[in-house]
Amino acid sequence: MNKYFPHIRTLHLYIGLFLSPLIIIFSISVLVLNHTEFLKQVSPVRVLPDTQTHLDSIPNDTSDLVTAKLIIAKLGIKGEIEHIQRNADQISFPVSLPGLRSIVKVDQHTNEVLITRQNEGSLRVTGYLHKMPGPHNVKIRGNSELIKNWTIWADAFVYLLIFLSASGIFLWYFLKAERSMGIYAIILGVISFACLLFLLFK
Structure with a gap:
């Protein structure tokens, strides 16, 4: 597997840089959807x-x-x-x-x-794209070229994000100096996720 390390590291780096603006936009869209009253005041x-x-x-x-x-x-x-x-x-x-x-x-x-x-306004654009495509109005959803194309981009974004996560774990595994800290980070992530599920479904 060591022979694949340089190639995966290169892909991880450049795909990460490619996705970073989209991740920032996605993060902004979550804030827009969660803070509608504040959005009404600023925009x-x-x-x-x-x-x-x-x-x-x-x-x-x-x-x-x-x-x-x-x-x-x-x-x-x-x-x-x-x-x-x-x-x-x-x-x-x-x-x-x-x-x-x-x-x-x-x-x-x-x-x-x-x-x-x-x-x-431009901030609500991020929220709109975050929700579209979505599970609502399945019978007529995607009736414009914009949303049809955005559906393809949204799928591609998710697949690349999955690759980014998987390649990150692969690269971490071969970096022995970071292995112990990586284990702690993974455990902390699992605990955080479990706590979030508990809060949502209690």
């Missing part, structure tokens, strides 16, 4: 002027998602459709582009459209 959501327009027509014989995608295509709005509410009178849905949230409401009798927008 309040800015409401943009409403927009009213008219569509020539909207399809009524397709699925809700297809209808919503056709509507935003006609309106020139890009982003991920989060959920859809539809009845005999109206179809409405939020469309999220990191940092910008639009709510589209279409009167199905007159084809009049009301669009409300909120500029959520």
Whole structure:
């Protein structure tokens, strides 16, 4: 295994440097999600002027998602459709582009459209990307190219992080001078994890 040591050490170093900005962004996103009230004070959501327009027509014989995608295509709005509410009178849905949230409401009798927008700021972008992709709205999730691509990047990030952790343990094993301290660090990590589980599930 010693012959693999230099190659794994090189990969560990450069993959770690590559991932470090993403880890920092991920860490910031956790703070954003955990401290929403503080975020409101330092970075309040800015409401943009409403927009009213008219569509020539909207399809009524397709699925809700297809209808919503056709509507935003006609309106020139890009982003991920989060959920859809539809009845005999109206179809409405939020469309999220990191940092910008639009709510589209279409009167199905007159084809009049009301669009409300909120500029959520760059910090909330990290929280949005942290949650997306997620387990919610599985049937329509990934309906934008942005989230489809982000899904691939999120998976790749996790796989590389697993490699980084595994290669770190491999390199530590061959560094005899650090072996005793490494054992203490691993034991401390296991104890911390066990305490966290106890606090969560007690």
